[in-house]
Amino acid sequence: MSARDFYDQLAADYHLVYWDWEAAIERQADALDQLIRNACPQAKEILDCSCGIGTQAIGLALRGYRVHGTDVSERSLDRARREAERLGAMVSFGVCDFRDLSSVDGLFDVVISCDNAIPHMLTDDDLHRVFTAMYTKLRQGGLIVISVRDYDKAMIERPPTGLPVIHAGPPRRVAVRLHDWDAPDSPMYTVRFLILTEGRSGWTVEQYSTRYRALKRSVLKRAAELAGFARIAWHTAEEVPFHQPVMTGLKVGGPKLDSLKSSQ
Numbered sequence: 001m002s003a004r005d006f007y008d009q010l011a012a013d014y015h016l017v018y019w020d021w022e023a024a025i026e027r028q029a030d031a032l033d034q035l036i037r038n039a040c041p042q043a044k045e046i047l048d049c050s051c052g053i054g055t056q057a058i059g060l061a062l063r064g065y066r067v068h069g070t071d072v073s074e075r076s077l078d079r080a081r082r083e084a085e086r087l088g089a090m091v092s093f094g095v096c097d098f099r100d101l102s103s104v105d106g107l108f109d110v111v112i113s114c115d116n117a118i119p120h121m122l123t124d125d126d127l128h129r130v131f132t133a134m135y136t137k138l139r140q141g142g143l144i145v146i147s148v149r150d151y152d153k154a155m156i157e158r159p160p161t162g163l164p165v166i167h168a169g170p171p172r173r174v175a176v177r178l179h180d181w182d183a184p185d186s187p188m189y190t191v192r193f194l195i196l197t198e199g200r201s202g203w204t205v206e207q208y209s210t211r212y213r214a215l216k217r218s219v220l221k222r223a224a225e226l227a228g229f230a231r232i233a234w235h236t237a238e239e240v241p242f243h244q245p246v247m248t249g250l251k252v253g254g255p256k257l258d259s260l261k262s263s264q
Helices: 003-017 021-039 055-062 074-087 124-136 151-157 217-227 257-263
Strands: 045-048 066-071 091-095 108-113 138-147 165-167 173-181 188-199 202-213 229-235 246-251
Touching: 003 074, 003 165, 003 173, 003 188, 003 202, 021 055, 021 138, 021 246, 045 055, 055 066, 055 074, 055 091, 066 074, 074 091, 108 124, 124 138, 124 217, 217 229, 217 246
Parallel strands: 045 066, 045 108, 066 091, 108 138
Antiparallel strands: 138 246, 165 173, 173 188, 188 202, 229 246
16 A cells, blocks of 8 residues: 555544644644754744644644645645644645655745654655755755654564554544564564444454655665755654654755765
8 A cells, every 4th residue: 555545544543543632733843843943943934744634734833833734645634624724723735745845835944744754765766855855945044854763773673563542432442553574674564553443333443554664863864964954963752852753954055966876
């Protein structure tokens, strides 16, 4: 299943991967706002280029930023629009694959991609395309902010599952995340989200699956450097605080095109 199909199907249930989605919106916005203010204090305009159902875009808009959210999943964007309206957030949205952001108008002070979107890029070529696309949408001095799972740790531990998330309901619902690694030494794996719902006659199960590549910090840092980013820094979940490690970098020069071509 493609990432687009995965998120189209999961859009209605995506909030279930959080214990409390609306609390997560507020908590994540606090953490991201702190990062942005520290690194780019004059920032006003943000592009969330993998916005999903609006988890980060909505919270940042409620903190006064002008936010444009894009995503490859139209159903996720439909839900993001509804949630933004319901929560009183002024956010514009548009369909776009973050490997090519040329259809997005204008430049931004900050470009973000959170909640482990970038590890959907299964090849080095696609990974470089994403970072280069984000670079082109930033003003000089602009900031990139990405978050991914802690793959430096996961590549050692190879966790078979994440913690189940239980929602009391009614109806009672449980979200379970399974990790099927391709091989003991492979960074490739399939994630299966199982959404269990309790009904009068018992439990039903919906399954959604997609592919990921476990991208270590060194790999992401190198990809960002090749795209032209500088002053790249990693921030742990304890430091930010955020639910995933966060990488930041600044647009302060031109992309290293020769290095990029030689790496492909």
